Amino acid sequence: MKSLIKTLALAALTLLPLTAMTAESDKSASDKTHKVVFEVTSDGPEKWLGALRNVENAQKSIGAKSAKFEVVMHGKGLGLLLAKNVAENAELKEKLTKLHADGVIFAACENTMRRDKVEKKDLIEQAITVDSGVGEVIRKQGEGYSYIKIGG
Amino acid sequence: MKSLIKTLALAALTLLPLTAMTAESDKSASDKTHKVVFEVTSDGPEKWLGALRNVENAQKSIGAKSAKFEVVMHGKGLGLLLAKNVAENAELKEKLTKLHADGVIFAACENTMRRDKVEKKDLIEQAITVDSGVGEVIRKQGEGYSYIKIGG
Amino acid sequence: MKSLIKTLALAALTLLPLTAMTAESDKSASDKTHKVVFEVTSDGPEKWLGALRNVENAQKSIGAKSAKFEVVMHGKGLGLLLAKNVAENAELKEKLTKLHADGVIFAACENTMRRDKVEKKDLIEQAITVDSGVGEVIRKQGEGYSYIKIGG
Numbered sequence: 222m223k224s225l226i227k228t229l230a231l232a233a234l235t236l237l238p239l240t241a242m243t244a245e246s247d248k249s250a251s252d253k254t255h256k257v258v259f260e261v262t263s264d265g266p267e268k269w270l271g272a273l274r275n276v277e278n279a280q281k282s283i284g285a286k287s288a289k290f291e292v293v294m295h296g297k298g299l300g301l302l303l304a305k306n307v308a309e310n311a312e313l314k315e316k317l318t319k320l321h322a323d324g325v326i327f328a329a330c331e332n333t334m335r336r337d338k339v340e341k342k343d344l345i346e347q348a349i350t351v352d353s354g355v356g357e358v359i360r361k362q363g364e365g366y367s368y369i370k371i372g373g
Numbered sequence: 374m375k376s377l378i379k380t381l382a383l384a385a386l387t388l389l390p391l392t393a394m395t396a397e398s399d400k401s402a403s404d405k406t407h408k409v410v411f412e413v414t415s416d417g418p419e420k421w422l423g424a425l426r427n428v429e430n431a432q433k434s435i436g437a438k439s440a441k442f443e444v445v446m447h448g449k450g451l452g453l454l455l456a457k458n459v460a461e462n463a464e465l466k467e468k469l470t471k472l473h474a475d476g477v478i479f480a481a482c483e484n485t486m487r488r489d490k491v492e493k494k495d496l497i498e499q500a501i502t503v504d505s506g507v508g509e510v511i512r513k514q515g516e517g518y519s520y521i522k523i524g525g
Numbered sequence: 526m527k528s529l530i531k532t533l534a535l536a537a538l539t540l541l542p543l544t545a546m547t548a549e550s551d552k553s554a555s556d557k558t559h560k561v562v563f564e565v566t567s568d569g570p571e572k573w574l575g576a577l578r579n580v581e582n583a584q585k586s587i588g589a590k591s592a593k594f595e596v597v598m599h600g601k602g603l604g605l606l607l608a609k610n611v612a613e614n615a616e617l618k619e620k621l622t623k624l625h626a627d628g629v630i631f632a633a634c635e636n637t638m639r640r641d642k643v644e645k646k647d648l649i650e651q652a653i654t655v656d657s658g659v660g661e662v663i664r665k666q667g668e669g670y671s672y673i674k675i676g677g
Contacts, residue, residue, distance in 0.1 A: 257511050260673075263525065271448065275507045278484050282508025296575065332582050355579045355673055356586025359561050362671035367514035369412075369507055373525035373567065373677035409663050415677065423600065427659045430636050434660025519666035521564075521659055525677035 256289045258361035260354065263372030264297035266310050272301065272371045273316040276325065279369070285323050291361060292320075295330030295354025298372055299337060302329045302348045321347040330354030408441040410513035412506065415524030416449035418462050424453065424523045425468040428477065431521070437475050443513060444472075447482030447506025450524055451489060454481045454500045473499040482506030560593040562665035564658065567676030568601035570614050576605065576675045577620040580629065583673070589627050595665060596624075599634035599658025602676055603641060606633045606652045625651040634658030 257279060261272045276292060294301050301307075307314050321327065328351045329344055341350060351357040362368055409431065413424045428444060452458050459466050473479065480503045481496055493502060503509040514520055561583060565576045580596060604610050611618050625631065632655045633648055645654060655661040666672055 255511055255515055278505045279507045279511055282505035283511060353582045353586035355583045358673060359559055359583055359587060359671045363559055367511045368520060368672060369510060370522040370674040407663055407667055430657045431659045431663055434657035435663060519663045520672060521662060522674040 253287050254289060255283045255287060256361070256364070256366040257283075257291070257369060258358050258366040259290065259292040259369045259371060260358045261292060261294050261298035261301060261371045262296040264300065266306070266313060268372065269298075269301040269306075270310075270312060270316070272298075273313070273320065275369065275371060276320060277316065280320075280323065280325075289324075289366075290320075291326040291328060291357075291366070293328045293330065293351065293354045293357050293361075295333045296372075298354075299329055299333045299339065302327060302344045303339065304343060304345050307345050317345065317347060328354070328357060330357075405439050406441060407435045407439065408513070408516070408518040409435075409443070409521060410510050410518040411442065411444040411521045411523060412510045413444060413446050413450035413453060413523045414448040416452065418458070418465060420524065421450075421453040421458075422462075422464060422468070424450075425465070425472065427521065427523060428472060429468065432472075432475065432477075441476075441518075442472075443478040443480060443509075443518070445480045445482065445503065445506045445509050445513075447485045448524075450506075451481055451485045451491065454479060454496045455491065456495060456497050459497050469497065469499060480506070480509060482509075557591050558593060559587045559591060560665070560668070560670040561587075561595070561673060562662050562670040563594065563596040563673045563675060564662045565596060565598050565602035565605060565675045566600040568604065570610070570617060572676065573602075573605040573610075574614075574616060574620070576602075577617070577624065579673065579675060580624060581620065584624075584627065584629075593628075593670075594624075595630040595632060595661075595670070597632045597634065597655065597658045597661050597665075599637045600676075602658075603633055603637045603643065606631060606648045607643065608647060608649050611649050621649065621651060632658070632661060634661075 259272070259276060261269075263269065263272060272292075276290060280288060280290070301313070307317060317327070327345075327348045329339075329348050331350050331352050333354065334340070334350065344350075358368065411424070411428060413421075415421065415424060424444075428442060432440060432442070446453050453465070459469060469479070479497075479500045481491075481500050483502050483504050485506065486492070486502065496502075510520065563576070563580060565573075567573065567576060576596075580594060584592060584594070598605050605617070611621060621631070631649075631652045633643075633652050635654050635656050637658065638644070638654065648654075662672065
């Protein structure tokens with residue numbers, strides 16, 4: 222009898238961590254850190270400003286403190302991160318600087334860079350690069366990020 | 374011995390609700406209520422009609438009864454909800470009226486409204502407003518909604 | 526006493542499969558098969574090539590072997606799957622053939638086909654059809670697919 226009781230006790234204890242883990246993952250699914258990946262493919266200063274305005278408005282709406290934002294540029298969107306374009310446009314520069322200071326990540330697609338003969342040194346210093354813009358957006362969604370597409 | 378059995382019984386009972394909750398949330402993840410947030414930024418009556426056609430086709434495909442749809446308009450998309458635009462276009466009016474009657478929610482972005490100097494009274498009566506179009510789309514995805522982007 | 530112990534043993538055993546199921550679904554949520562649905566609505570050979578380039582780059586970035594890709598064409602995007610368009614464009618044909626051989630699914634929207642008076646025989650042989658392009662994209666997201674929108 223004692224050994225049967227021991228077995229039962231052991232069974233109950235074995236179940237505990239698994240169940241606890243599950244409860245934990247339920248909690249994390251509903252917590253309030255909004256992770257968002259923005260994909261920007263739009264062309265020209267006016268549309269780039271519009272894209273950054275979308276990011277700013279999302280920040281205000283959701284709360285910058287409780288958000289993790291990554292903005293991925295590829296195709297025509299890469300122009301948003303070219304140092305020469307940003308140098309020419311004070312509003313673009315100001316928005317990029319402010320958002321970067323808030324922790325927003327700006328990522329340039331290396332496939333587009335190769336096609337357009339753009340090198341890392343041609344980008345603003347706040348930019349990082351990723352092997353593939355689309356690949357990055359897919360990976361982030363796989364990590365639970367919401368997705369916002371900007372551009373055609 | 375009795376107290377040990379009581380402890381075990383208590384442990385088993387304590388595990389039950391947690392496990393039940395988890396099974397429940399697994400079930401809800403695979404159930405058949407499709408929640409969808411549409412983000413519309415396209416410009417002009419022809420594209421607005423196309424956007425609503427997308428919503429209608431999604432309804433037919435998925436089943437209107439088992440779906441929860443919200444259509445969020447911002448940027449150029451806001452024009453779709455302006456009373457004067459809808460009054461001028463019988464097909465637009467008919468589609469909006471029918472979809473709204475089916476329970477589809479139409480939401481206008483207050484950021485865009487401020488930029489375009491549009492007031493609540495300028496919108497069709499079926500529209501609601503949200504603080505930020507992009508923020509709303511992000512929040513809905515966080516609640517498990519699928520996402521359809523319409524417009525560049 | 527024995528029957529009480531039996532009841533407890535039964536309770537513990539009943540909990541096991543449920544808990545195991547949950548752990549399993551937690552695991553599947555974090556595994557490395559990336560499922561992606563691409564929605565293509567862009568117009569013209571240059572943009573169609575760009576769309577397929579996006580799919581290729583995603584494959585390279587993520588690993589074709591560990592990915593399940595479906596590309597859904599509707600609206601202007603349908604042209605990408607018209608046999609006469611593909612016959613005229615060697616690069617388009619080559620990309621489609623290669624991606625299809627890799628297991629990528631190409632789906633045409635039957636709503637668009639009806640509107641454009643396109644029949645199944647007018648499509649390339651690699652294409653399948655779905656009742657609704659948007660409906661298909663929604664269903665796939667409901668099955669855990671990431672979403673990439675290409676086109677306005």
